[in-house]
Amino acid sequence: MCAVMENNFEATRASGLSRLAAFAPHAGRDYSNNRNTDPGPGGGRTTSVLSPYLRRRLIVEHEAVAWADRAHGQQTAEKYVQEVFWRTYFKGHLETRPFLWTDYQRLAAEGHAQMRTNAGLRLAYEQATTGRTGIECLDDWALELTTENWLHNHTRMWFASIWIFTLRLPWALGADFFMRHLLDGDPASNTLSWRWVAGLHTRGKHYVARAENIRRYTDGRYNPAKLDEDPMPLDEPPVAGPVSIKPADKLPKGDAALLLHLDDLYPESLPLGSAKITRIGGLLAHADGAVERVRQFDRDAMADALSRASAHFGCEAALVAPGWSADLPVVAAYAPVGPSASALPKVAGVCRDWDTETWPHSKNGFFKVKTAIPRILARHPEWLSGD
Secondary structure, three states: OEOOOOOOOOOOHHHHHHHHHHHHHHOOHHHHHHOOOOOOOOOOEOOOOOHHHHHOOOOOHHHHHHHHHHHHOOOOOHHHHHHHHHHHHHHHHHHHOOHHHHHHHHHHHHHHHHHHHOHHHHHHHHHHHOOOOOOHHHHHHHHHHHHHOOOOHHHHHHHHHHHHHHOOOOHHHHHHHHHHHOOOOOHHHHHHHHHHHHOOOOOOOOOOOOHHHHHHHOOOOOOOOOOOOOOOOOOOOOOOOOOOOOOOOOOOOEEEEEEEEOOEOOHHHOOOOOEEEEEEEEOOOOOOOOOHHHHHHHHHHHHHHHHHHHHHHOOOEEEOOOOOOOOOOEEEEOOOOOHHHHHOOOOEEEOOHHHHHHHHHOOOOOHHHHHHHHHHHHHOHHHHHOO
16 A cells, blocks of 8 residues: 555645655555555555646656656556556547537536525535435545545545436536535546546446445445446437647747746746746636635645746746736647636647647547557657656
């Protein structure tokens, strides 16, 4: 089992790197054998618990892969490396189907509107989100989410499945509940994971929470008796096919302003070409309804990135104010579908090689990404060498 890593997350790159170093010795067989087990709060960690840092790119994906590779080699660390690529796959998939994000937002808003007039739905939602359903495991997980702002990845799947198929609650309301409370709430991973559990991401293939599976992977803490273990997957009208991801923008030459956002807070490593950064701003675009602890983590992470960027580029860095860059062209890390992308003004987007290599394989299922991983890593030996 991995070393204990409690949820006292510090929103800095240094903290993310420290956690990565502590996890790396466990990124091989320990992770592969134990990653599905949720020992509960205070019971140790069986996953990396790095997602709050990866979600905001306080640390970047190839750093996580490199640490695992150096500790174990690609074959032994294969499962962990694949899980890192899953995050990139989800982002690339949502980039090719951005309407799935707006559809989720619409359904969540409609669900909240319905609760204002539908007392039954409102009561069921309140019971599910405050730990009063009578399903012990779900009730405990709801309280863990709202107090710790965290859930084990396997537990998130169980929770979503029980929410959808046993409680018969709208999937988008559940996804919205997660996005409001999770410190690592990611538009792509969260939306598409809920759709996958429901049977919408891979049409007709849903994830069913079973009592035996929950008992086994919670070390016997729970054995729920009243789950619907034979549900039909959800259905929806056919969705449109993938759209093309826009090509990379042409970067300005000479003086430019750099705009930071919450999807990429490692500006020191951005490939900026001949642009000379003389001013830096930070844009905070929180998830709709995000609770205060999540917003504070966002603010602290942005403050850390602005401080590092100021030292690296040798210029002032602060949250943006009106007119902050009126006299300069603006560059920013590419913002994938989500709150940052919606809030960004017109800028020259800088896309990282990690994304440009992986996203073209992400239009359909994960299998194409999975089979491409060795080729992608072979084309970029600098990622694994740390150069």
